[in-house]
Amino acid sequence: MSNKHSNPLFSNPVRLLAPMEGLTDPLMRQILTQIAADLGRPYDWSVSEFIRVTQTVLPAHVFYKYVPELHHDAKTASGTPIHIQLLGSEAQLMAENAVFACELGAPAIDINFGCPAKTVNSHRGGSVLLDEPEVMYQIISAVRQAVPSDIPVSAKIRLGYTDTSRMDDIRGAIDASGADWLTIHARTKTQGYKPPAYWEKIQGFNSLDIPVIANGEIWNTEQAKLCIRQSGTSHLMLGRGAVTRPDLIVQVDKIDVANDESLITSTLLWSDLITHQIRFLQGEAKNDVVLVGRYKQWLGMLTKGYMEAQSLWNEIKRQKDKAAIIAALQASR
Incomplete structure (x- = not known):
């Protein structure tokens, strides 16, 4: 088991991009990183969308579909490492898939x-296993024992399934599983994504001899400061806030925790973000319909972070032609 004080990956506070199903796919990871x-x-580093493990060791093309970065030393074009996330309930099968991923x-x-999705939980995957800690232990320990010792194994949890009684x-x-670190989304499955996040409940996990990463409801520097203070950990995973404000990592990383000040010196202007949005629309996808739909999902989220995004959204929300959307983007500079 890793010691939180000796793990070189955590020699400084880490800032991670969260895995979000249907949102931080390879294209979005590429743009945000x-x-x-x-x-x-x-x-x-970033963590991939979960790869569902059910009945067999998945073929290579499935791993490459979810994580094409595996073709490039498991890094995005900008050099950000991508960790592979697996989801399943059969310990031995999870271990075999983890070995193949390695x-x-x-x-x-x-x-x-x-994962709080009903379809996933109903098939005994994701957050429903928080009600079966013994199964969690079996899965993590099986994976940890199966993969090479130099490859870290981590877990991402919520505070509980319906409540926090099993914390x-x-x-x-x-603690017993051999996990190298733990990421905690500070809500139960039942609480979903509804504010607030209960960062103070992360404190109960800081007695573990491994690093703990806080996640959930971090949209700006003030929330990041509060999360660090209440959770007792300086390590953060950024999710929807990082999609809404792609410069959030820079803003968060300029927090002077000791002096309780925000030292923000650079932000991403809308005019700078346009280039990245066009690059997104020119990215790889099954077809342009899918790509336009994915872009509109992102633009809808950007309206929470940029006033300019709202006017663009009103202009293109019914537009289906990719070239017309790109033209509207260029005109919004």
């Missing part, structure tokens, strides 16, 4: 115990 790198504060070049394996049991399972 590029922006962060261009602003001078690249993400320490053979394909995965730099680390993350195990999903946080002590969950902590015990993580």
